[in-house]
Amino acid sequence: MRDQGLESVVRYLDEDGDGKVSAAELRRRLGKVGGEILLKEAETAIKALDSDGDGLLSLEDLVGLMERVGEEEKLEDLREAFKMYDPEGVGFITPKSLKRMLSNLGESKSIEECKLMIDRFDLNGDGVLSFEEFRIMME
Numbered sequence: 001m002r003d004q005g006l007e008s009v010v011r012y013l014d015e016d017g018d019g020k021v022s023a024a025e026l027r028r029r030l031g032k033v034g035g036e037i038l039l040k041e042a043e044t045a046i047k048a049l050d051s052d053g054d055g056l057l058s059l060e061d062l063v064g065l066m067e068r069v070g071e072e073e074k075l076e077d078l079r080e081a082f083k084m085y086d087p088e089g090v091g092f093i094t095p096k097s098l099k100r101m102l103s104n105l106g107e108s109k110s111i112e113e114c115k116l117m118i119d120r121f122d123l124n125g126d127g128v129l130s131f132e133e134f135r136i137m138m139e
Contacts, residue, residue, distance in 0.1 A: 006062045013057070020056035021046070075135075082134050092128040093118065 013021040013029045023042040049061045085093045095114035121137040
């Protein structure tokens with residue numbers, strides 16, 4: 001499903017109506033709304049977002065950007081949550097750190113129960129959860 005807001009942005013930026021935004025169009029349109037950028041900066045921005053290598057920005061490029069931004073935000077949120085379970089910053093969640101965090105949340109679990117919880121998502125069998133295992137668990 002296409003995002004109508006992004007379609008509006010592309011339509012606004014696309015002066016010649018070809019469905020794509022050139023660096024010159026980007027520069028002129030941003031200038032009209034007070035966002036002065038140099039042509040070189042506009043070219044660099046488009047090059048970074050251009051998925052098909054045509055030197056132009058399309059709706060699909062903007063949708064891709066928004067999806068990547070959303071994924072990056074989600075990953076950062078997961079990193080913050082992981083830090084709560086790994087307050088020492090050792091890089092993994094132990095049964096003891098899980099028990100402590102659950103206790104802070106008002107949920108009382110034994111070390112054995114915490115080991116069982118970790119075992120469900122401990123893909124490499126080392127008895128602790130790495131960030132990657134935590135990420136998979138949270139999905």
